[in-house]
């Protein structure tokens with residue numbers, strides 16, 4: 001059985017043009033992500049991981065090269081259409097959660113569906129479902145500053161998956177969390193993947209990258225290695241009481 005290709009990148013370059021210096025952050029990246037995969041993008045600080053993820057997430061565009069998501073050629077998209085493709089196909093989880101403080105947990109998770117113009121009934125059922133998946137339905141009416149960092153990241157994950165996207169992108173999801181909360185978020189991502197979500201996760205933490213099906217290693221804006229995992233992974237438990 002052939003798997004659907006979700007992401008296909010060909011010779012992607014990204015140059016940041018400063019007033020004095022030009023940074024060639026991505027230097028010819030070609031890769032594919034298949035439906036159902038859990039892929040880790042690894043490499044030292046500054047090697048281009050976040051840049052690659054923002055391009056994959058249509059938050060920024062490449063200077064050169066081609067990028068298809070779910071068969072859609074993104075290079076020719078106008079801004080509005082690009083936003084629409086992002087909203088329909090991609091869920092994005094940031095290291096710093098990026099929840100809107102003035103909105104409740106429920107309203108934050110509802111946002112992607114509000115942007116799609118879904119009706120209240122559809123939104124209610126999808127948000128309830130997403131909050132249940134991440135174990136946060138009991139905090140639906142709380143504001144982000146009334147819950148812990150680990151809980152905020154769960155809510156951010158619910159927001160990413162509420163619209164049933166083809167691809168969930170996660171940038172250093174455990175970077176702002178302690179080990180216990182980090183492990184719990186990692187377990188959640190693995191569960192979502194087992195339930196069918198395709199996940200690409202940036203991390204420099206080898207404890208977590210080893211849990212992905214496949215690792216894509218970057219150095220100085222280039223792919224320098226690929227690793228395929230052989231055995232079935234489990235979050236290594238430092239703390240016995242981790243959920």
Ligand SMILES: Nc1ncnc2c1ncn2[C@@H]1O[C@H](COP(=O)(O)OP(=O)(O)O)[C@@H](O)[C@H]1O
Pocket residue numbers: 016017023025043044045046047048049050051052
């Ligand atoms: N908005 C930006 N403007 C200019 N340079 C940037 C910008 N974002 C990232 N860079 C540079 O691009 C390179 C890759 O950065 P980044 O993708 O953030 O790496 P990583 O996520 O692997 O730490 C670095 O040299 C960084 O300084």
Ligand SMILES: [Mg+2]
Pocket residue numbers: 049050051
């Ligand atoms: Mg980064």
